[in-house]
Amino acid sequence: MTIYILSVCMVAAMSIASPADKTIAPTEPAPKPDRYADNACVQCHRDLPGRSSEIVELQWKHSVHYDANVGCDGCHGGNPAVRANQFESVDALKRAAHQQRNPEFLTMRRSSDGIVSATGGRSVSYFCGKCHDQIKEKHLGSPHGDFGDPTCLYCHGQGSHKITDATPQIIDTAARAEAGRCSPCHDASTMTVVRRIKQTLTDTEQRINESGQLYAELESWGYRNLELEQLHHHAGEVHSKLRQIFHSFNMREIDNFAAEIQEVTDHTTETYEMIKRQRAVRRQQTVMGLLAVCLLLSFAGLLVYYKHSFLDPHHAEV
Numbered sequence: 203m204t205i206y207i208l209s210v211c212m213v214a215a216m217s218i219a220s221p222a223d224k225t226i227a228p229t230e231p232a233p234k235p236d237r238y239a240d241n242a243c244v245q246c247h248r249d250l251p252g253r254s255s256e257i258v259e260l261q262w263k264h265s266v267h268y269d270a271n272v273g274c275d276g277c278h279g280g281n282p283a284v285r286a287n288q289f290e291s292v293d294a295l296k297r298a299a300h301q302q303r304n305p306e307f308l309t310m311r312r313s314s315d316g317i318v319s320a321t322g323g324r325s326v327s328y329f330c331g332k333c334h335d336q337i338k339e340k341h342l343g344s345p346h347g348d349f350g351d352p353t354c355l356y357c358h359g360q361g362s363h364k365i366t367d368a369t370p371q372i373i374d375t376a377a378r379a380e381a382g383r384c385s386p387c388h389d390a391s392t393m394t395v396v397r398r399i400k401q402t403l404t405d406t407e408q409r410i411n412e413s414g415q416l417y418a419e420l421e422s423w424g425y426r427n428l429e430l431e432q433l434h435h436h437a438g439e440v441h442s443k444l445r446q447i448f449h450s451f452n453m454r455e456i457d458n459f460a461a462e463i464q465e466v467t468d469h470t471t472e473t474y475e476m477i478k479r480q481r482a483v484r485r486q487q488t489v490m491g492l493l494a495v496c497l498l499l500s501f502a503g504l505l506v507y508y509k510h511s512f513l514d515p516h517h518a519e520v
């Protein structure tokens with residue numbers, strides 16, 4: 203009896219001392235319908251031989267732009283809503299679709315002697331800057347924008363259309379001999395700055411991620427604090443801004459943003475440590491309280507047993 207009460211109490215105390223993690227079952231992703239079934243650009247270009255079908259199937263479909271619903275016309279302009287049955291020939295359909303294409307693209311791909319050439323120079327920034335305006339401004343104001351190279355596509359392109367998630371890993375610190383992407387134009391002294399920028403971006407990203415986990419844990423404990431919530435939200439915004447403004451490649455500007463983020467993440471860590479300590483103390487108190495109750499209960503059980511066995515006259519006769 204006593205042993206039983208004690209062991210039940212111990213189990214209860216232990217489960218309070220180490221709460222089990224709850225896991226959430228993953229949900230099945232629903233199959234995606236073809237969003238571009240009616241899009242004239244995609245439908246025609248996919249079936250063209252050579253580079254066009256490669257652009258559609260091997261590059262654009264695996265890009266952030268495909269995921270974000272940016273079709274061919276988003277970048278190139280033109281009219282994707284034309285229908286084959288409205289035209290007498292494929293050529294007329296093509297001409298109608300191509301009308302009012304993005305003039306930046308046309309200048310970007312035309313060299314001085316009128317021949318369409320490889321992409322280059324500042325016009326790429328105007329082309330992409332139609333949607334990434336802030337980055338365009340920063341890039342054009344940077345040493346790279348000044349020089350006209352590297353372009354947005356040099357850093358993000360992977361063969362022009364396979365533009366994937368931007369991460370600090372794009373900044374390649376490998377040496378010239380190892381075919382590093384940044385080193386062809388940078389000697390050892392500016393490569394030091396390149397390394398510093400990468401380190402700052404990587405550290406900041408890691409800080410934001412860790413701080414996000416701490417904050418989520420605080421929330422899962424039921425901790426609510428409006429000031430911290432706002433600060434945390436603010437840090438996310440600053441990080442997003444940092445990812446844009448760093449295109450200036452100006453170390454002072456980058457350091458200012460990074461420092462602001464560190465302040466917020468430090469504050470989150472401090473709060474987390476404080477709440478964690480408080481919870482540990484509270485849990486200890488609960489466990490001690492439970493053990494005390496158990497001890498009392500067992501003692502009472504013992505008394506009852508003692509009374510039954512030795513003091514009760516009827517019991518003794520049996």
Ligand code: HEC
Binds near residue numbers: 246247274281282296
């Ligand atoms: C009926 C077929 C057809 C449709 C529809 C079509 N294109 Fe094209 N497109 C072509 C062909 C063929 C070429 C090859 C170059 C040429 O003949 O002009 C081409 C070339 C291009 C080029 C590269 C060369 C250049 O002149 O700029 C781009 C960019 C382009 N198309 C974008 C688009 C976009 C954006 C749309 C939709 C708004 C679209 N196309 C709709 C057939 C088509």
Ligand code: HEC
Binds near residue numbers: 254274321
């Ligand atoms: C994010 C912007 C963007 C989107 C979206 C986009 N393009 Fe392009 N496209 C470019 C750029 C930049 C170039 C020039 C770079 C190059 O040729 O390497 C280009 C070049 C082209 C060319 C000429 C390539 C050559 O080698 O002559 C064709 C054709 C083309 N795009 C078709 C398409 C089609 C079809 C789609 C839709 C499936 C599409 N693009 C979607 C940015 C885009």
Ligand code: HEC
Binds near residue numbers: 272277332365366368
């Ligand atoms: C029609 C508008 C549009 C144009 C033009 C455009 N983009 Fe985008 N781009 C988007 C959208 C929308 C997203 C997804 C949301 C976001 O991250 O901003 C995106 C995302 C990106 C990302 C990933 C950002 C991340 O969060 O990791 C990169 C890199 C990028 N674009 C580069 C380019 C480059 C380079 C060009 C020019 C060749 C270009 N974009 C042209 C609309 C555009």
Ligand code: HEC
Binds near residue numbers: 357358
């Ligand atoms: C020298 C290389 C380089 C050049 C040139 C460059 N970028 Fe980036 N870009 C990066 C790197 C690295 C990141 C990721 C930064 C990070 O994660 O901290 C990035 C991030 C981005 C993002 C994500 C920002 C966000 O808000 O989520 C977009 C979009 C983008 N670049 C577009 C462009 C466009 C458009 C151009 C041209 C005007 C351009 N980039 C020029 C290296 C470059």
Ligand code: HEC
Binds near residue numbers: 357392399451
């Ligand atoms: C096509 C040549 C070229 C490539 C490739 C290139 N840069 Fe640059 N970069 C320049 C030029 C030109 C300058 C301005 C002169 C200088 O500071 O060396 C510059 C300046 C810089 C600066 C400022 C240096 C300082 O002292 O303030 C940084 C940082 C930088 N680049 C980073 C990068 C990164 C990161 C990459 C690779 C993603 C890269 N660059 C690739 C040409 C290039």
